[in-house]
Amino acid sequence: MFQLLKKALQVGEATVKYPFQPIEVAPGFRGKPVYDFNRCIACGACATACPPNAITMEQDSEKGIVSWEIDYGRCIYCGRCDEVCPTGAIVLSEEFELASFRREDLRIRAEIRLRRCSSCGDYFAPCRELDYVLASLEQAGLTRNDQEGWKQLMEVCPDCRRLQAARTAVGPQARKKVIERGTVKWQRK
Numbered sequence: 782m783f784q785l786l787k788k789a790l791q792v793g794e795a796t797v798k799y800p801f802q803p804i805e806v807a808p809g810f811r812g813k814p815v816y817d818f819n820r821c822i823a824c825g826a827c828a829t830a831c832p833p834n835a836i837t838m839e840q841d842s843e844k845g846i847v848s849w850e851i852d853y854g855r856c857i858y859c860g861r862c863d864e865v866c867p868t869g870a871i872v873l874s875e876e877f878e879l880a881s882f883r884r885e886d887l888r889i890r891a892e893i894r895l896r897r898c899s900s901c902g903d904y905f906a907p908c909r910e911l912d913y914v915l916a917s918l919e920q921a922g923l924t925r926n927d928q929e930g931w932k933q934l935m936e937v938c939p940d941c942r943r944l945q946a947a948r949t950a951v952g953p954q955a956r957k958k959v960i961e962r963g964t965v966k967w968q969r970k
């Protein structure tokens with residue numbers, strides 16, 4: 782008995798007073814993914830990587846917005862979104878107390894504007910994503926020789942870009958090749 786008491790005193794407190802006191806989590810703990818709207822470029826990498834489809838994205842080409850949504854009720858805290866996000870807009874935190882009385886409270890939604898094509902007027906890609914691509918190209922020094930040209934390129938949708946390339950392609954064979962790569966709009970123009 783004495784031995785046992787001695788051992789208990791040596792070990793000290795083996796339990797924690799949670800939830801009456803905050804609990805410390807281990808280093809590298811994977812808790813709630815926290816989303817920063819201002820950093821998000823709506824690239825969709827997180828939605829593609831998320832195994833249980835907790836993150837979803839939907840494009841509304843009529844309104845010109847892309848919506849981003851996370852459902853914490855589906856999240857398995859794997860951290861894939863954190864790994865693939867190019868801007869650090871979603872990072873895992875140490876937060877784990879997510880209990881809620883209402884399912885809706887476990888969802889976060891954001892809307893990001895799409896860019897209108899300067900040629901056909903259709904919405905085609907998130908403005909922020911295009912700006913991010915341009916900034917990355919500039920940073921890498923790839924736009925040095927034709928800054929304006931690159932800027933204009935980011936204003937045109939892929940279909941119209943292909944169409945423009947077909948128009949400027951030298952010779953009928955080259956033109957045919959560009960068209961065959963799949964522009965539907967060629968017939969409309």
Ligand code: SF4
Pocket residue numbers: 814830831832833834835836851855856857858859860861862863
């Ligand atoms: S932690 Fe995993 S499951 Fe949760 S949102 Fe990110 S990718 Fe999806």
Ligand code: SF4
Pocket residue numbers: 820821822823824825826827828849865866867868869870871
């Ligand atoms: S990967 Fe990052 S930047 Fe891209 S949509 Fe997800 S949160 Fe936004």
